[in-house]
Amino acid sequence: MSHDYMKQTTFESPSDVVHWLQSEAAGLWPALLGSLSFRRSPCVRENCPACKSGEQHPSYVLYGRVKGHRVAVYVPEELVPEVRRSLDNGRALQELLQQAAPRYVKALKRERTKAPKSKKG
């Protein structure tokens, strides 16, 4: 076990973990979960050159979930970069929460060990 490992995980209290989590998460807003898909679809205009050429019309759709139901929201092209960034933030936040779980539980256990009156197993 290296010194860095000891320093980072052994002496961390639950509130240290909370502060770490809050400061890491602070830069991750807005954070969204969902999937952005690109598709091409035909329009209703007659003799549309884009449709005739097979190019059709590109559009982006965000798929999300609301109370278990899949929802689709059209995303205008100029908003795509912002939506992408927010989805990246969402994944980063999810990753962060995964990392936080073992650190927080370990910190809680250390605190319990330190507490003089608690002898619960």
Ligand SMILES: [Zn+2]
């Ligand atoms: Zn068209």
